[in-house]
Amino acid sequence: MKRKGHEKQKNSPLKQYNSYLNKNNNTIVIATVVIYLLLSFLTFNLRISEGGDDSAYIIRALQLLEEGRFPRFQGPLYPAVLAGFVAILGLSMVALKLSSWVFMSLSLILLWKTYSKRISTLSLTATIFILVVNHHFLYFASQTYSEAFFLALQGGFLLYLFPTIEWQKQHRIKIIQTAILALFLVSLYLTRTVAFVATPAVILYFAIQKQKRALLFTTLFVIAFIFAYFLLLNFFTEGGASSGDQLTTLLQKHPYDKSQGMETLPGFFLRFWENSKIYLSKHFFILTGFKPAMSLTKPAFPAIVLYLFFFWGLIRFYKKNHQFIFFTGIYIALSVGLTFFALQPLWDQVRLIIPFFPLILIFFLETILDLAKSKERRWLQRLSLFLISAAIVLSAAQTIRQTDFSSVFRNIKGEKLYGYTPDWQNYLKMSEYVAKGLPDEAFVACRKPNMARLHSGGKQFYGIYTIDSESPDTLLMKLYQRDVTHIMVASLRKNPRIKSGQVINTIHRYMSAISKKYPNAFILKKQIGSDEKAWLFEIDYNNFLKNNPNLNEAKPQQK
16 A cells, blocks of 8 residues: 555656656756747847836946945945946946846846755746746846846845755854855845845744854844944945935835825735735736736735735744745745835835745745645646646746837847837937037936936936925025026826826926916927927026025035
8 A cells, every 4th residue: 555655646746747857957957048048138128217216226326436425225235236337337228237137147047056956846947937938027137126136136145045054953153154144134135125124034033943143143243234334334425315215205105295194003004905915916916927917906815815825834834844945935924024014005016026026936836836745636736737837828928918029129220219108208309309409507307317317328417306395486496506407398107008198297297386476487498299298498597586686696506
């Protein structure tokens, strides 16, 4: 009976597939690399993202090089790394985007090396395949967002941590090991603020495993490194935007509207629940191909099921002493949990979950396969294999449907605005006109200054992001004191996917408030586009100055 049961288990679908993958490992690796190279090229985006954060990272890198201003906001380590590339290669968007491709490629290699021989070959292979055919994931391989760099850094952290965990089973952990581990933890935090929870994840793991020496020295080194960082930052740099500004924004009910007040404790729990539905019920299933890319539905039930399944798996791996998957679960729980608590649901961006998506895949796949294996039910094993295959096929199909494969070729040929919607094309054409058609001393205000600067050869723009006064004089004073000579207004869509007539109207409202008192303050100088237009106005301060005769002509220069 035992032998019969053994043969049955030996020939089970999961055993067969794992055996096949192990025997054909080299062929599968080559196939994976070929698919990744092909799709990462065909989906490579030479355009600057309309999102804004990617261009902001580049601008911070430029400010570090040109003005010595070390970035103090929204993950300073990545702009510092970009500054190194800019210093060597210049402001080449192709080179900067290729750096993201290198980081993304490195993250996949590190993921494979980290979990190889520590989890089933099937779940690791399935994870890698889902990632390399997934256009949502590949998107960040050609954008100067911090995701690709963070994924590579996270991969290095886990690759170092897991052997350290194995080593200290038989040996007393060395102080130098905890120092290197702490350096990884601080680097993760300085790249992505939410990653500061990596430190509690490691500390919690060491506490559960009763590894007091590792816990103590890791904690001390993290504190020492962070203290040293802020000490050096305050000593060598001047004041400016800091993490406090970001924290204040997160604590507000609405990130762009201070008048709504600060978030309440129940409000943070409501954020957590709303974000759970957004990222688990919607984005997770989009990322795995089981929902259309443009899906907006976010029912509560899938999120509840995923939470129950996750915590069931976490308890199961703890009891089975599967330390690597157990730590992965702790790290996911804290990282994703903090993201859901901290961020306002209106962000609704897949990039917020992308850095943890590979680890979430690994954890769920290992949980599913472990459950199927332990029950010895062939139907469950076949269902698991079907779901894995479906995720790979559906993700690839979604990539084919959603990607304009001609874009990369047309952008390479010089059509650098191809792929942008007409509203953005007109805005960027106006940015180029500002650089070429206005005097060097002209200083232009606009809503997306970083995008404008990168498309105008580096010319600086003044950004208007909010309207924090209803007084026309106060609004004009801000422009006057900064020597703003022109203002650029465009028809940028509020919803980038749909031409609904609704636009980002910050500049419109800013100008409207001024025009009520000073109707001749803005003189139209240029219009681009017949639909979803962009306009350039010169600012006439004469009436404003007549109403404010005591203004000091020696204005502070704050470009």
